[in-house]
Amino acid sequence: MSNEKDLRVLLAIESSCDETAAAVVREDGEVLSSIIASQYELHQDWGGVVPEIASRAHLRRIIPVIREALTAANTTTDQLGAVAVTTEPGLVGSLLVGLTAAKTIAMGLRIPLVTVNHIEAHIYACGMGSTADIYPSVGFVVSGGHTNLYDCRSATECRLIGGTTDDAAGEAFDKVARILGLPYPGGPSIQKAAESGDSNRFQMPRPLLHSGKLDFSFSGLKTAVLYAARGVPGPKQLPETPPEIVPDLAAAFQQAAIDVLVHKCLLAAKQLNYSRICVGGGVAANTEFRKSMETATKKRGLTLNVAPPELCTDNAAMAAVAWELLAAGRTASLDADVLPGLVRPGRKRQRKTASK
Ligand code: KG4
Numbered sequence: 445m446s447n448e449k450d451l452r453v454l455l456a457i458e459s460s461c462d463e464t465a466a467a468v469v470r471e472d473g474e475v476l477s478s479i480i481a482s483q484y485e486l487h488q489d490w491g492g493v494v495p496e497i498a499s500r501a502h503l504r505r506i507i508p509v510i511r512e513a514l515t516a517a518n519t520t521t522d523q524l525g526a527v528a529v530t531t532e533p534g535l536v537g538s539l540l541v542g543l544t545a546a547k548t549i550a551m552g553l554r555i556p557l558v559t560v561n562h563i564e565a566h567i568y569a570c571g572m573g574s575t576a577d578i579y580p581s582v583g584f585v586v587s588g589g590h591t592n593l594y595d596c597r598s599a600t601e602c603r604l605i606g607g608t609t610d611d612a613a614g615e616a617f618d619k620v621a622r623i624l625g626l627p628y629p630g631g632p633s634i635q636k637a638a639e640s641g642d643s644n645r646f647q648m649p650r651p652l653l654h655s656g657k658l659d660f661s662f663s664g665l666k667t668a669v670l671y672a673a674r675g676v677p678g679p680k681q682l683p684e685t686p687p688e689i690v691p692d693l694a695a696a697f698q699q700a701a702i703d704v705l706v707h708k709c710l711l712a713a714k715q716l717n718y719s720r721i722c723v724g725g726g727v728a729a730n731t732e733f734r735k736s737m738e739t740a741t742k743k744r745g746l747t748l749n750v751a752p753p754e755l756c757t758d759n760a761a762m763a764a765v766a767w768e769l770l771a772a773g774r775t776a777s778l779d780a781d782v783l784p785g786l787v788r789p790g791r792k793r794q795r796k797t798a799s800k
């Protein structure tokens with residue numbers, strides 16, 4: 445058995461959206477530290493993430509966050525065996541801050557640079573803390589930026605097979621929270637309000653539920669909440685949602701969104717003939733969604749791996765997937781770039797590998 449002291453450690457950096465995060469992860473998967481500087485307070489007045497505000501906040505916070513992660517892990521820079529960083533997908537300005545920091549560290553310390561796909565990291569997080577092999581599986585990433593289904597053959601081979609045609613599920617939670625006068629981020633606020641609500645009082649649509657395809661649409665659901673809350677557009681539409689109907693509306697919206705998410709996820713497992721489903725991303729922290737996924741998968745004899753709540757929302761610890769890339773010799777070159785967009789179903793992603 446190897447001595448823990450002999451195991452290599454890497455520094456992971458995540459800045460794809462509105463969390464500046466750094467973690468130190470050992471090659472056996474042990475997370476030695478995980479620091480997250482959230483930007484919620486900077487974006488809450490806008491009801492969503494403002495890209496330029498996010499990039500500037502990353503710039504201010506990235507060095508202190510990295511320092512804190514190293515200190516918390518009791519690790520010095522000369523002990524680092526590699527530096528990993530999220531380079532896709534995400535907000536371009538935000539990704540560039542993390543990548544620039546990582547390149548500087550890799551160059552200064554002469555250690556390998558590993559570029560991480562944020563989606564693959566969200567799915568990898570579903571297996572962290574357990575010894576079970578979670579591949580092959582349906583990977584489901586439900587967050588503020590994504591509602592995507594993947595055919596995951598391994599930690600680094602996740603092929604997009606379906607996704608949202610408009611808003612992401614987390615984005616819908618955030619926008620509906622705004623309509624209901626609840627604080628940002630909307631997911632936790634709606635979950636809390638829904639606890640005392642009756643999900644049957646208001647009838648909400650389940651968009652594309654029976655399309656037979658792995659597609660989602662949440663913008664119509666959001667509009668249905670708006671009309672139920674304040675009335676249709678016109679002189680009689682209320683400027684604000686009456687507080688007494690907020691819990692029932694929150695519960696009705698949450699249930700409608702969950703019904704669609706669960707149904708499509710099961711459909712993907714059926715289409716791929718897979719018996720395992722992995723769910724990650726911020727919305728996977730939702731208690732009712734987790735419960736519904738557990739019940740539905742149990743009923744069909746499927747295995748479910750949901751990321752631990754602290755690894756659902758953005759963090760750098762899940763960039764531990766970099767160890768898989770390192771094992772496969774997939775280090776990146778120092779001219780690596782960011783890839784902000786998602787790769788559409790059927791198209792292959794390019795990952796630039798360092799020339800030997
Ligand atoms: O994964 P994440 O931190 O960032 C992205 O990659 O987007 O996800 C953030 C999203 C937000 O839209 C937030 O409202 C949602 O996840 N979220 C939740 C919950 N906690 C966070 N949605 C529903 N229920 C929750 N408990």
Ligand code: ZN
Pocket residue numbers: 562566587725726757758
């Ligand atoms: Zn994310």
